[in-house]
Amino acid sequence: MFIAVGVSLLAVVFAQGADVSLRNARRAQAELGAEFWSEVIRIENNSLASRYPRELHALVFELAGILWFYSDADGTQSLSLHRGRLAEEKADLAPLLRAIEPGFARWSVVPGGAGGPKGRRPELANGCFIDSIAVLRERLAHGAEIAGARLLSFYVDSKIGRAGHTVLTCETAQQIEVIDPLEPGRVRRFAVALGTDALALARALEGGSIVKARWVPLDIVLVGAFARRESAAGSGNLDEIAVFGR
Numbered sequence: 001m002f003i004a005v006g007v008s009l010l011a012v013v014f015a016q017g018a019d020v021s022l023r024n025a026r027r028a029q030a031e032l033g034a035e036f037w038s039e040v041i042r043i044e045n046n047s048l049a050s051r052y053p054r055e056l057h058a059l060v061f062e063l064a065g066i067l068w069f070y071s072d073a074d075g076t077q078s079l080s081l082h083r084g085r086l087a088e089e090k091a092d093l094a095p096l097l098r099a100i101e102p103g104f105a106r107w108s109v110v111p112g113g114a115g116g117p118k119g120r121r122p123e124l125a126n127g128c129f130i131d132s133i134a135v136l137r138e139r140l141a142h143g144a145e146i147a148g149a150r151l152l153s154f155y156v157d158s159k160i161g162r163a164g165h166t167v168l169t170c171e172t173a174q175q176i177e178v179i180d181p182l183e184p185g186r187v188r189r190f191a192v193a194l195g196t197d198a199l200a201l202a203r204a205l206e207g208g209s210i211v212k213a214r215w216v217p218l219d220i221v222l223v224g225a226f227a228r229r230e231s232a233a234g235s236g237n238l239d240e241i242a243v244f245g246r
Helices: 002-032 086-091 094-100 128-141 192-196 198-206
Strands: 038-045 055-063 066-071 075-078 104-109 147-158 161-171 175-179 188-191 210-217 220-222 226-228
Touching: 002 038, 002 055, 002 066, 002 128, 066 086, 066 094, 066 128, 075 128, 094 104, 128 147, 128 161, 128 175, 147 198, 161 192, 161 198, 161 210, 175 192, 175 198, 188 192, 188 198, 192 198, 198 210
Parallel strands: none
Antiparallel strands: 038 055, 038 104, 055 066, 066 075, 147 161, 147 210, 161 175, 175 188, 220 226
16 A cells, blocks of 8 residues: 555656646746747656656757757756757757667657746746846847857866856957856946957856856847857867856
8 A cells, every 4th residue: 555655646746847847848938939949858867877757858959050959957958969950959868868868769759849938037937038138139139239248168077967057148348248147137348358258258257166158149130029040060070068057
């Protein structure tokens, strides 16, 4: 009797977790908007030793010529294994998902479109990468003139491994402006020379504990509204891109 009740309760916990992850994946999709190719997927995880639950939902989306993977469990990370193979990778996510977690045994697309953004607060769970794009969308929607918008993603090493955070950066003739999605009303300004050095800017922003940083280009422009701009795809294997959560 106790075992049966325990199994039932465990099933409820898993179901609730899957429902929460679905809501967060849909929210992430709405924040990105229809200008970005994206799919919400349901994943079955058969690994007993995994940072991911046995069932979860995630968002797969395209940005800067590659595919990305967002889950509320640990944020956003690169999904593509190569550049220049978007059509091939979109057609078969299985090897890409297994590279993230070998236990990702089965997956399926959850029907439904992105819809439009419906506000971003409270913050998306482990959503700094996507929230940074949403901050840009909001500023453009309010008429801000923005040039050279990029994401700055940076890493720190901790006792539990390497973790990352992402902020929005924009350029002016005199300075680099940085907006952290956790503080969307605050703009921090730095010397324009730091716009050529991701690591130096990240350390100026967060201190010397930053061990690695990189730019992620935003291949979008404002022409009355957001419009996607096709980026020139490179070739070859991708460098390591860690998880960008909080």
